[in-house]
Amino acid sequence: EDQVTQSPEALRLQEGESSSLNCSYTVSGLRGLFWYRQDPGKGPEFLFTLYSAGEEKEKERLKATLTKKESFLHITAPKPEDSATYLCAVRSGNNRLAFGKGNQVVVIP
Amino acid sequence: KAGVTQTPRYLIKTRGQQVTLSCSPISGHRSVSWYQQTPGQGLQFLFEYFSETQRNKGNFPGRFSGRQFSNSRSEMNVSTLELGDSALYLCASSPESGSGNTIYFGEGSWLTVV
Numbered sequence A: 001e002d003q004v005t006q007s008p009e010a011l012r013l014q015e016g017e018s019s020s021l022n023c024s025y026t027v028s029g030l031r032g033l034f035w036y037r038q039d040p041g042k043g044p045e046f047l048f049t050l051y052s053a054g055e056e057k058e059k060e061r062l063k064a065t066l067t068k069k070e071s072f073l074h075i076t077a078p079k080p081e082d083s084a085t086y087l088c089a090v091r092s093g094n095n096r097l098a099f100g101k102g103n104q105v106v107v108i109p
Numbered sequence B: 001k002a003g004v005t006q007t008p009r010y011l012i013k014t015r016g017q018q019v020t021l022s023c024s025p026i027s028g029h030r031s032v033s034w035y036q037q038t039p040g041q042g043l044q045f046l047f048e049y050f051s052e053t054q055r056n057k058g059n060f061p062g063r064f065s066g067r068q069f070s071n072s073r074s075e076m077n078v079s080t081l082e083l084g085d086s087a088l089y090l091c092a093s094s095p096e097s098g099s100g101n102t103i104y105f106g107e108g109s110w111l112t113v114v
Helices: none
Strands: A001-006 A012-013 A019-026 A034-036 A045-050 A056-059 A062-064 A070-075 A084-089 A097-099 A101-108 B005-006 B010-012 B019-024 B031-038 B042-050 B053-055 B064-068 B074-078 B088-093 B109-113
Touching: A001 A084, A001 A097, A012 A019, A019 A034, A019 A101, A034 A070, A045 A056, A062 B019, A070 A084, A097 B042, A101 B053, B005 B088, B019 B088, B019 B109, B031 B074, B042 B064, B042 B074, B074 B088
Parallel strands: A012 A101, B010 B109
Antiparallel strands: A001 A019, A019 A070, A034 A045, A034 A084, A056 A062, A062 A070, A084 A097, A084 A101, B005 B019, B019 B074, B031 B042, B031 B088, B042 B053, B064 B074, B088 B109
């Protein structure tokens, strides 16, 4: 069964203090790894899709990277508006998306 | 371009009742999938529909069912509601089904069972 583990579960950062979120996965035949951002009471908002080891994608202060066993979401010089829960998901050969429990990030001004 | 639209946004039902939730995908998207989100279990896959056919199903009891119409709109139904069915139900759409496709979520329907 596909497994996705995100760490740390919760993270408090000072504004401007860069950090990384980890998503480790065990799947048979990775067909894509996805990062989403979710604000309280809202649906997940798509951030990135990564397909193969070595791939990197960036958007504003966020950068996602992928290896054969894990993905990192780097947050550079975060601002309070980056506070959210970040969700990682993988799609494998069974075509289902398996989600991690999320990284809850709070950025303090 | 309008996003995924889910209705209703909030609802309260009594144990034993049934509920139907509706989802309109992004225009041009033919695949619709449903997820249940709870604080304890996170996001769990319910099922996926593509061209009116169920393509994939998660590990939920038969009380959970769905369908898709010819215009790609989808509904999910939960019968004989239990307290544990209280959750945020999320619908997501993608252009095609499967491998590597990015899915886009709606805002969800909050279901409370009392």
